[in-house]
Amino acid sequence: xxxxxxxxxxxxxxDPAVGDGSPLGVLTDAALLVDGDxxxxxxxxxxAPAADRRVDCRGASVLPGFVDSHAHLVFAGDRSAxxxxxxxxxxxxxxGIATTVAAxxxxxxxxxxxxxxRLATELRxxxxxxxxxxxxxxxxxxxxxRSLEIGRRFTAExxxxxAHVVPPDHRGxxxxxxRLVAGDMLAACREHARWIxxxxxxxxFDVDEARYILQAGLxxxxxxxxxxxxxxxxxxxxxxxxxGAASVDHCTYATDVDIAALAAGGTVATLLPGAEFxxxxxxxDARRFLDAGVTVALATDCNPGSSYTTNMGFCIAVAxxxxxxxxxxxxxxxxxxxxxxxxxxxxxxxxxxxxxxxxRLDAPSYIHFAYRPGVPIIxxxxxxxxxI
Ligand code: NIG
Ligand code: FE
Numbered sequence: 001x002x003x004x005x006x007x008x009x010x011x012x013x014x015d016p017a018v019g020d021g022s023p024l025g026v027l028t029d030a031a032l033l034v035d036g037d038x039x040x041x042x043x044x045x046x047x048a049p050a051a052d053r054r055v056d057c058r059g060a061s062v063l064p065g066f067v068d069s070h071a072h073l074v075f076a077g078d079r080s081a082x083x084x085x086x087x088x089x090x091x092x093x094x095x096g097i098a099t100t101v102a103a104x105x106x107x108x109x110x111x112x113x114x115x116x117x118r119l120a121t122e123l124r125x126x127x128x129x130x131x132x133x134x135x136x137x138x139x140x141x142x143x144x145x146r147s148l149e150i151g152r153r154f155t156a157e158x159x160x161x162x163a164h165v166v167p168p169d170h171r172g173x174x175x176x177x178x179r180l181v182a183g184d185m186l187a188a189c190r191e192h193a194r195w196i197x198x199x200x201x202x203x204x205f206d207v208d209e210a211r212y213i214l215q216a217g218l219x220x221x222x223x224x225x226x227x228x229x230x231x232x233x234x235x236x237x238x239x240x241x242x243x244g245a246a247s248v249d250h251c252t253y254a255t256d257v258d259i260a261a262l263a264a265g266g267t268v269a270t271l272l273p274g275a276e277f278x279x280x281x282x283x284x285d286a287r288r289f290l291d292a293g294v295t296v297a298l299a300t301d302c303n304p305g306s307s308y309t310t311n312m313g314f315c316i317a318v319a320x321x322x323x324x325x326x327x328x329x330x331x332x333x334x335x336x337x338x339x340x341x342x343x344x345x346x347x348x349x350x351x352x353x354x355x356x357x358x359x360r361l362d363a364p365s366y367i368h369f370a371y372r373p374g375v376p377i378i379x380x381x382x383x384x385x386x387x388i
Contacts, residue, residue, distance in 0.1 A: 004051035005032040009059035014349035037384035065129025065357035066312040067338030070299035073133040074147040077103030092279035104137040122310035129357035136161030148192035159195035182216035196222040200236030207235040241265035247341035268341040270297040273318040274307030287324040297337035320370035356385040
């Protein structure tokens, strides 16, 4: 069964070999042929092949589905009161994570799964067609494994984050907790995870603890991705590059040396505008990364504490308004950038053979994500060739 999405005013392919020659590979007056769950052809509409069915896009913009490479969806509870105190000037230090850990441990498995299902639906509606999710609110062997087993029901991109913070029950002996994470907890979680993550930052884990845990993950065939540089400068960003991590996330306090290391290495820097927004933190200057040639992704960081949004369009708007991205760079980072951060080459672009995951806007240009902030401009989301 083939479907031709015809009369596309602006088709973002993320294939620099086609269209205007920019990284977004924009084709005007285009068409897209879908065969099953794959893209069969993309090109000018007047050269479109025949298809079993035709969908008239009426001059709209079509772009790859967003790839959200950083989210924490397995949790219970609400921290809106904590958010309100921050808006009145309280700093964010990650201390609220313990509140979510207590609620998550107490929640029935099916309640946690229902919450992930709700958030996954929100993500889809905001145009996210691939997403990652982490453990990190269980922080016991049983609760971390359970979180990953639940996450796995919704996505193949699951990350073991037993090293989110030292939980209250181990505050007296953090070395024992680090050994637990790198030992029995990792062994129990490995089966349900593709990635391993450590929150390497002030008040969480230091660089030696992070290296020890991530090396254990590497030895168990999990690839690292890190949280680093969110709350303070530190050695986490360079550790990520040293270990060949797929991505290092937040990078709010990245130094010039960190950025040079990222540019020289292969690790993606993932910026998370929702976190700066929701913690009232200073914005990282994305130009420093982009102008140095670092591969940059944008992700939601959806979690109940520091960034409770599933809306990638909102993140793009903030990235453009306050972090120095052009609209084109922000859209690339939320699609192709996210795919690089997850080391996926089947998503994040619309060229022959890729997955048919895309968004049709109720707007003529992707620029509208920033130009019309907060407006629901998503007309349709297609996942694996199927319109939701
Ligand atoms: O990515 N930085 C650490 N982890 C989360 C926040 C977790 C929380 O506050 O619940 C983040 O921002
Ligand atoms: Fe996070």
